[in-house]
Amino acid sequence: MANTFLTVPFKDKDAAKGLGARWDAAQRQWFVPDGRELAPFAVWLPAGPVPVSTSRDVLSIVNEPAALAAPSQKGVSLSSLLGDVSRAVAQACKAGVWTLVEVVELRANGGHVYLEVSERDAHGAVLAKARAVIWQSTASAILPAFERATGAQLAPGIKLLVRVRPVFKAQYGFSLDIDAIDPAYTLGELEARKREIRARLQAEGVFAANKQLPPPWDFHAVLVVAPTGGAGLGDFQAEADRLQSHGICCFTYALSRFQGEGAPAEIRHALQAALGQGTGIGATPFDAVAIIRGGGAVNDLAWLNDYGLARLICDLPIPVMTGIGHERDSTLLDEVAHTRYDTPSKVIAGIEQRIHQRVGEVKANFAQVSNLAARASQAAKDQAGKFEMTVRLEALRHLAQGKQGASGHLAAIRMDAMQGVRKAAEQSRDALQAVKMAVASQLADARGDVPALWSQIAMGSAHALRTAAKENAALKDTVLERARQEASRARQSSGDALDTISDSARRLVCSAAADFQALLREITGQGPEKTLQRGFAIVRSQSGKPLTRVSQAMDGAAIEIEFQDGRVAATTKKTSLRKKPHGERNIQTSLRRAAAACPDTARSARAQH
Template sequence: MARASLQGRRGHAASVDPVDAHTLSVAQLNARISDALSGAFPDQVWVTGEVHGFRGSANGHVYFRLVEPGTLGRPSEASLSVVLFRGNRRVVDHVLARAGGLALSDELEVRIRGEVLFYAPQGRVQLRMTGIDPSHTLGRLAADRDALLRRLAADGLLDRNGRLRLTPVPLRIGLVTSADSAAAADFLHELEQSGVGWSVTLLDTRVQGAGSVEHLVASLTVAAQLPLDVVAVVRGGGSRTDLVAFDHEAVARAIASMPVPVLTGIGHEIDESVADRVAHRAFKTPTACAAFLCEAVGRFRTRCDELGRHLAVRSRHALDRQDAHVHALATRVASGARTTVELGAARLDALGRAVATLPERSLLHAERHADALEREVRALDPARVIARGWTITRTADGQLVRHLADAPIGTALRTTVADGTVSSTVEAGDPHPDPAVDPGGPDDDRP
């Protein structure tokens, strides 16, 4: 039926079912679509969009999808298949390179020119790319970059990581880069040459192309949880568009929010990425980034050596001063000891002389004391007392009579006088009218 319909279109007479006259083969439909597209787009068109799924082929052709820009992680609203044949690719690459080191890559917003075609073998509309407007890409990149920098500054993130203090000995390093890249090799080689005992945690990361933004953010998130002194984000050289991930807002915010200083060595001599702006320090190459760390540790070691020498000198000076002080003290102690000994010797001599004369003085004092006692004893001698007129009266049994009660009436008494004894008997007792009054002796002469 399809063949009969096709023959009818070519002018051959045929009897065809009216229903079959409206039925097209796949080839017929594709041909009509192709004709319709050719009529709708007789000339080449300019189209803007974002490159996704960029891939090359062995024959030098390039294929990708041009999609309507959207939010990261959300499906785009529209896409168009694009092919760039080898001949046109050389022209496009040359134009981009002359415009400032650009190159076609994923997530790059472009304005391209091409023919709208219908690719019958796969039944899809395709744009056959023939040219590109690099000024659009450069302008879009610059505008997006400036807008992002303004947002980061408004949020206080532009210098947040730069304000962090870098430890004087940053030995624990988190290295965010592709593990098999020349950037990783250069960075690690520079560290090894220093002879320092580094501790490097390598976080294997895709740093360009599709998924590079997500990889970078994920690696930085992991690094933020590790006990590190510093994080280095490095990659080798490349075109300006190879570094587009480092101008992405998600990467910039991840770097700015890191708890430790972040160093970048992104390997581009001309442009400064947004990642460079928010990092603690930015370097042109991975080697320069590693060299900075080596110099930091080297300065610390030099400072330690200088402090050690300074401490040794000050210690020697302090010891010299203390030695002189001890010597002076020893001299003073020796002099003081001699003086003390001399004073002690003089005192001992004086005490010796005093001790030598002590017995003589003691005997003299004892003699005087004995004489005084002798005089007191003589004064108290009863015979001398009696001689002065006093008497001593005793009862017959020898008891002294001191009171009237000691000699009641009829008591026999013996009274001693100076030249003998008088015997008597008590016939009466006359008490003194005032016992407190001492009538005194015969001559009132008391010892």
């Protein structure tokens, strides 16, 4: 029996291949190999009577479900059974069905888009899950239109209203073929989420809290919240770094994910950590917070429509500036922030504009102050000139008046001085005469009192000398007795100390002698045989005399080396002198110290050695 050719559309080629169809490159057509059942390929058979098959068709399966439980005695192949199921699914769902789904996973391969879609309840539990596919021919038509209408891209987490056709394939199982997407539903679902959060914030009375804060008078420190490595962050930093390098404004960056599951929570944590507080409420060292992100799809930006993140911005005590996406993009953060800019570049431009404004005001104020100071300085100079002229005139006038008055006062002073000098001279003569008379009277009285006072002094001195002599004699006896007692005690203490020192010295000398004798016995016990047994050797001259110095071994002289188990003849070669071994130096040092401590013992030890 010849091969049976099929009419397979391009979108069904994978299904036909999965059922066992083969491709004929010459005729460029799919065919069923000879010997295979044609029933699974009924939908692609050319017009005409369908060959009889041992398997029942889909209508009999649908109308007679009991037949599946009671197959014929021979049975049917698995491919036939699954082919019947495939036809039953295709017969039941000829037209597409509009279905609400949420994208769980997505991957593209060769122009085809493979998805995993699901349905969740209000608590996030999965109610249904299925595989879906958008074939290349369909994807190239519906995806660009969807992106143009919504600004969103297909990605995990997005909710869609899609038209699907259930397909069951024998090799790949059940899947959904998507041939249309309703963009209005996606836009409505995103907007509904924003409306819900907006209404909740308005009901709590905090929706406009950040907008009502006074704008920063100037910018000295700004906290920037942005995604890591974003293009918008690069545009922002290009200008921000220039301001920071000149010390105009300092920028602190808190980096976080801006899309994907858990992104809003990460942004909150990064913002709170940068503010140095657990709640994001309270005094901060920043003048403002800038939340920036480059452009992206609507569903990428939709992750920022989060109640927790929006409430945190509403509660911040400092103004928040946003620069998210492009001009047409709008998120809930833009609505609750103090100031909204279209792009990150415009945020830094706004900061620069405010700084330029304050600099202009400072320059204008400085110019105004300079002008006022110049005018005040000129007025003060003019007033000072007038005062100087007035002072000069008044000084000249007072000087002239003073000269006239000084002449009259000088003549009066001279008259008064002459009279005072005459009176003083007369009073001085009278006082000198009175002093001379008083001195003569006192001198005469003193001469009469001197003999009596001299006798009294002589008697007192003699009595004091006798008293002192008696006291000195008694004190001398006391001092001598105390000196004798102290000398006796000193002799006793010296004798005791000398005995102690002598005992200690004798013990030390005996201990040193014993140590020395032990050391000497150790040294004398190290004879040549023991030395040879420890791995040493004795070097002798050709005449058999031991050599102990390098100088005794002439260069090229014949020598004999004695080991533990025999002797070996050798020839010398002179090298540099080496220092005396450390052990030998220590032994000689010990001998000298022992000799000094106990000469007799040392002499006997040297004799033994």
